[in-house]
Amino acid sequence: MEFYGYERPDGSVGVRNHLLVLAPIDCSFEPAKRIAHQVEGAVAVTQHHGCGLDWMVAHNLIGIASNPNVAAVLIVGLGCETLNADIIEEGLKPTGKRVERVIIQEEGGTIRAIERGVRLLREMAEEVSEQRREPFPLSRLTLAVECGGSDATSGIAANPAVGVAADLLIEEGGAVIISEPQEMIGAENYLCKRAVNREVAEAIREMIQKQVRRLEAMGVESRYMSRGNIEGGLTTIEEKSLGAVRKGGTKTIMGVLRNDWSGLDKPKGGGLWLQDGTGWDIGSVTHMVAAGAQIVVFTTGRGSTVGHAIAPVIKVTGNPETYRRMGDNIDINAGTIIEGVESIREVGERIFNLVIQVASGRKTKAELLGYREFAIFKRDRAAERLLGFC
Amino acid sequence: MIAMARALRIDEVDNVATLLSQASGGEIVEIVSGGGSIIDRVEALEAIPFSHKIALIDIAEGEEIIKYGEVIGVASKPIRRGEWVHTHNVESLRLPERRI
Missing domain, CATH: 3.40.50 (Rossmann fold)
Structure with missing residues (x-):
C-alpha cells in the first residue's frame, strides 16, 4: 500500500510541507510569529525554558526542525542566547534541508529583522510550493x-x-x-x-x-x-x-x-x-x-x-x-x-x-480548525541528578 | 425485541467482559468478541454498571482475572459466572495492600 508524500534530501518523506520559523528562545518569538503570519504555510514555534543550552530542549528543537513534515527552516534568534542558531543549524546539517537565519541583534532591531525574515521566508515558500507529492x-x-x-x-x-x-x-x-x-x-x-x-x-x-x-x-x-x-x-x-x-x-x-x-x-x-x-x-x-x-x-x-x-x-x-x-x-x-x-x-x-x-x-x-499546539517538555536536571538518573 | 445488555470480551482468553451498557440483576448479557461475533450469553447475577466487568466463568479465590489477554489482578474471594467483578472481589498483584 502507498501514500503520497514529499521526499526530503535525506530520503525521509513528509506528509505536510510546512515552513518552520524557529525561535530557539522566547525572546525572539514575537517577531518569529509575525514573520510566520505574513507567509502562507509557515508556522512559528519556540520553547520556554530560557536561553541557556539545555541539550534535552536542543535535541527536541532540532528533532522538530528535522521532521520530514518541515520543508525548510528559518531560525529567528535574538543574538545573545547560548541555545543559538549555530547549534540548531549544525543539528540540521544531516537533513540537507534549506536553513536560513535572521538574528535580531545583528539585523539592527525588530523591524529590520521582520522585514528580512518575511522576504527570506516568502522566497523559501516559493521554492517549497514547487514540490509535488509522490507515492x-x-x-x-x-x-x-x-x-x-x-x-x-x-x-x-x-x-x-x-x-x-x-x-x-x-x-x-x-x-x-x-x-x-x-x-x-x-x-x-x-x-x-x-x-x-x-x-x-x-x-x-x-x-x-x-x-x-x-x-x-x-x-x-x-x-x-x-x-x-x-x-x-x-x-x-x-x-x-x-x-x-x-x-x-x-x-x-x-x-x-x-x-x-x-x-x-x-x-x-x-x-x-x-x-x-x-x-x-x-x-x-x-x-x-x-x-x-x-x-x-x-x-x-x-x-x-x-x-x-x-x-x-x-x-x-x-x-x-x-x-x-x-x-x-x-x-x-x-x-x-x-x-x-x-x-x-x-x-x-x-x-x-x-x-x-x-x-x-x-x-x-x-x-x-487551526489547532497548532507545540510545547517542549524538559526534565528537571537537578532532580534527575539527585535520583541518580544522569 | 428488547435490546439486550452487551459486554465486550477483548481477548479470547479473558475470563471477564466489559459491559457496553448497564445490566440489571437477572438480565441476560450478550458477550461479543473484538471481531464483533456473539460468543456467549451470561445471566447477570446482580446489577452491573456500564463499563464495569462481568465474570464469564466461575473464578476461585486467588485465581487470576484476565482482561486484554493479561492478568489484571487476582480474585480476593470466589466469583461466580455472571457476578460483577471489581474492587470488592479483585486485588491488584502489584498493589496487594491497596484498599479503597
Missing part, C-alpha cells in the same frame, strides 16, 4: 499514538481500535511510537515480554521504574488510581495501564527511544517503539514528532481538541455521546463499538484508512 510505501511512515481526556470508553473502544490500526501499519513495514511511561506503570510484564530481546526488555523496565521513582520523589502515590477511574470500572492499575498501552497495538517492541540530555533517538526501522517522555499530551506529541513521527492518532473520551504545529492529529473517541456533541473536533467515532454497530477490528481498519488519507494530504479536523 511511497507505508514503510516510510511513523505514527505516534497518544491519549488525552480519557474516560471509561478509552480502554475498551478507542485504544483497542487504534491498536488495530497500529498493528496494520507495522504489518506494512511502518513504525509506531507510544510514550507516556507514567501510563505504563502496572503493564511492565506485558510490555517486557513483547520486547524483541532481553536488552530491550530491561530498558522498558528501567524506563517505567524511573517514572515510578520520579512520582514517589514528588510525593505522588503512583500506585493508586483516581476515584473517577474506579467509578468508571477500572479495578486495578494493571487494568488501567493495559487499556492505555493498547493503543500501541500488540506487535513486538523493537526498542526504547531515549529522550534526554544524552540524545533523542529515532526509530531504527519499522515496528513498535516506546519513547521515554511525559504524560502531558501536547509535550508528549511534540517529543514523538521530534523523534520523526509524521502523523499522530490521538484518542479521547471526554473530547480533547488539540492538534500539533507540524503534524496532523487524527482524533478518535470511543464515547458515542462525545462524538455526538463534539463531532466538529473528532475525526473518528469509535463509539460504534460501544453501541454494537461496529467491531474493534472494523473501526481499526477505518482509522488505518484515514491515516493513509491524511498522510496523503487530507486535512484533519484539528488542522482545519
